[in-house]
Amino acid sequence: MRTSTIAKSFFYAGLVMLLGLALTQSLSEVIPGKLGLFLSRNSEAYVALLVLCPWIDWVRPRLLGRSIEWPVAVSAGAGLLLAGLALREAPWAPQIVTLNEAMIGCSLIIPYLQQRRPAALWSMLLAGGAIMVPVVSAGSDAFVTDMAEAFGMIAAVVLLVAALDAGLLRGRPVNRVRSLWSAAAALVAMLLVHRLTPAAPTGVVEHVLFFVQRANEGLLVLIVMLLYYASRPALSRPRDTRSTSVTSVDSPREVRSSH
Numbered sequence: 001m002r003t004s005t006i007a008k009s010f011f012y013a014g015l016v017m018l019l020g021l022a023l024t025q026s027l028s029e030v031i032p033g034k035l036g037l038f039l040s041r042n043s044e045a046y047v048a049l050l051v052l053c054p055w056i057d058w059v060r061p062r063l064l065g066r067s068i069e070w071p072v073a074v075s076a077g078a079g080l081l082l083a084g085l086a087l088r089e090a091p092w093a094p095q096i097v098t099l100n101e102a103m104i105g106c107s108l109i110i111p112y113l114q115q116r117r118p119a120a121l122w123s124m125l126l127a128g129g130a131i132m133v134p135v136v137s138a139g140s141d142a143f144v145t146d147m148a149e150a151f152g153m154i155a156a157v158v159l160l161v162a163a164l165d166a167g168l169l170r171g172r173p174v175n176r177v178r179s180l181w182s183a184a185a186a187l188v189a190m191l192l193v194h195r196l197t198p199a200a201p202t203g204v205v206e207h208v209l210f211f212v213q214r215a216n217e218g219l220l221v222l223i224v225m226l227l228y229y230a231s232r233p234a235l236s237r238p239r240d241t242r243s244t245s246v247t248s249v250d251s252p253r254e255v256r257s258s259h
Contacts, residue, residue, distance in 0.1 A: 152215020179230035
């Protein structure tokens with residue numbers, strides 16, 4: 001337990017440090033080269049991880065089965081949506097305003113994560129196909145392109161739940177081999193899309209690639225969460241109050257019998 005707590009502390013401290021360095025535009029100075037440049041451009045991913053992982057680790061288990069479960073989850077999603085829309089119009093520095101995509105994406109992810117079982121994969125694929133329709137028709141529309149990061153994070157978490165369903169939604173150990181393979185596949189996909197995407201897309205395929213390439217933060221979120229939850233034991237399940245009450249009643253009897 002102590003080892004898990006220490007590892008978790010390092011994980012969250014690292015995310016906060018990366019986000020702070022990215023927002024102050026000093027990350028590329030601390031980590032030079034292409035790696036520093038890549039990390040400095042993914043502040044939205046750090047925000048998403050700092051929203052989603054604490055929700056999965058602490059908030060969701062405490063809400064399961066309670067009457068306030070869905071009101072809290074929906075309210076959290078609505079709050080993130082309003083914050084994202086307000087941030088989009090805020091007169092602040094670009095590196096701060098750009099975080100609106102992460103908040104808008106998380107506003108839909110939080111209620112999705114609160115369910116007991118994941119939605120059918122076919123329904124998610126159908127929704128993903130529907131998203132591609134305005135992408136292709138809008139071309140390089142600024143709003144649609146900006147929302148690529150939000151859609152990418154939503155798609156990433158859907159894939160994450162599909163890969164780690166038992167660990168994320170049911171409190172069971174995850175399949176670590178499948179998690180590692182999934183993370184490797186996501187990394188390869190991210191590199192391939194980055195390599196194949198043209199700077200000025202023209203056709204349908206190029207517009208889709210450009211949209212997916214803008215959603216790289218979602219793939220980064222997917223990779224980090226796959227590795228993070230694959231390296232941890234099963235998440236704690238909500239306590240059964242009935243078993244707790246039985247134990248509290250029986251324990252004095254057991255103590256007396258032992259004497």
